[in-house]
Amino acid sequence: MNTEVFNKQAANVLVWLLLLAMPYWLPAIGGYIELGTRVVVLGLAAMALNLLLGYTGVLSFGHAAYFGLGAYGAGMTVRYLVPSTGLGLLVGTVVGAVAGAIIGPMIIRLRGVYFAMVTIAFAQVFYFIAFRWSTVTGGDDGLTGWTRQPLHLGFTTIDILHNPTAFYYLVFVVFAVAIAIMAWLLRSPFGRTLLAIRENERRARFLGIPVDQHIWISWTISCAFASLAGALYAYVNNFVDPRALYWTQSGDFVIMAVLGGMRSFWGPLIGAAIFVTLQDYVSSQTENWMSFVGLFFVLVVLFFPRGILGMIRRKVAS
């Protein structure tokens, strides 16, 4: 085994071990379990975005739309239809994925800044619907009057509402399955066509890859996982409000991906960890926490254009 492969495997094992043991080490260093849960959920959304951004080379600035649709899908299912955690996750994911699949053909011919602008525009449409349709969505006050439901596994029932560790492990399992699927896809022939599009769209086209079709598939998969993260996010808060659909939320995902390193598989998760932790600690000191996160982001982009993880990888390689 050469060193590069070894380092990659070692990094994978390390990340999985850290995630698996999170409820044990995080409180010991002054954190708390809910913080870890938020990192994993937002990390999943950022990694979903990165399937498109880092591995297909397409910048979406409107992923909050699908994240928010997932959140409302899950919240409204539990609130209005069936008090089932599993069904909420499923409905949230399907709603976001279907919305992405339908919007996809209207935008996949666009490139660069035009693509980004139109994705923002679609996200804002959903934001205003959630904001205005208050009889159903709760409008600006958010969707309240519900909580995440106990998890029925047949042989036992787990209370994920009052037991943060149990809830963390539910999130972790969902995250692990989603990440395994994404990693699998990226290592497949289909995944390599996405890299081809990122690297050189013209060459990809003249190898016989119908680029628009492949971007549409990548986009839809990315939207599906972003919605799954959104559904989990609704459970994290026991609440959904229109800010989950707002364009600044989309920007946060892009910041997480770039901060951590969009050319690294785990980069966006690292970015989410830094973002959420900074948000948590700095916002307890000052209301202007976003300016500190912004400053940190600017410094990272200036000095480590490949993100925090990209910088670490370069250090390890040399």
Place this chain on the structure above:
Amino acid sequence: MSLLKVENLSKHFGSLIAVDTVSMTVEPGELRAVIGPNGAGKTTFFNMISGFLTQTSGKIVFDGEDISDLSPARRVWRGIARTFQITEVFPELSVRENLRIAVETASGLRLSPWLSAERDKEIRARIDELLGMGGLSGKANRLVGEMSHGDQRACEIMMALALKPRLLLLDEPTAGMGDQETYDITQLIRRLHRDEKLTIVLIEHDMRVVFHLADRILVLAEGKMLAEGTPQEIASNEAVQAAYLGKAAA
């Protein structure tokens, strides 16, 4: 039957007529060169054949089928592969990965979410074969973006070849290369033509290369067809000489 039949192909960019009713017929196994002074419309002509640009008028028939309105990808599926004047590769991937994408796509695996061990073995074997043919075996794991211009070009030609094309279009394969690199690429094209019996159409500025390789030559000037014939006929054609010396063709 002719493999490629281009009939009265024209391309207008606003009031500029880049290509003006050019026709060309290429037989299977032929190596055809397209030459002409700068701005003659050679690359535009090529871009229409490969589907990169849409013609204003005229028709392209490939193997008996009218392909004038097909997308680039569909033309590739029918067997037309091309390279570009400015090398188009995947710079941040290794030579092996570049070729792998081409081989997998050519094997109909572009949408496949998995690859059986058996299939993977076939693909590896094909990649090794292409690496050997392009003289890239020793550089398989280098990033393409970090290689010399000549090696990048060889990699690009091998990617086109991975598609098992029936027609290979090469746009100035030796552009910007030193003597040794030009020689190597010329030898490579010659091998593909002689040994693999590939039908090739190439645009070329280097006349040594053209006269060394081509079976027939098409000369374009100011978007129009100036002459067509064997290298000997073209060399002794007065209109061609006039065009190349910068005089008015008339």
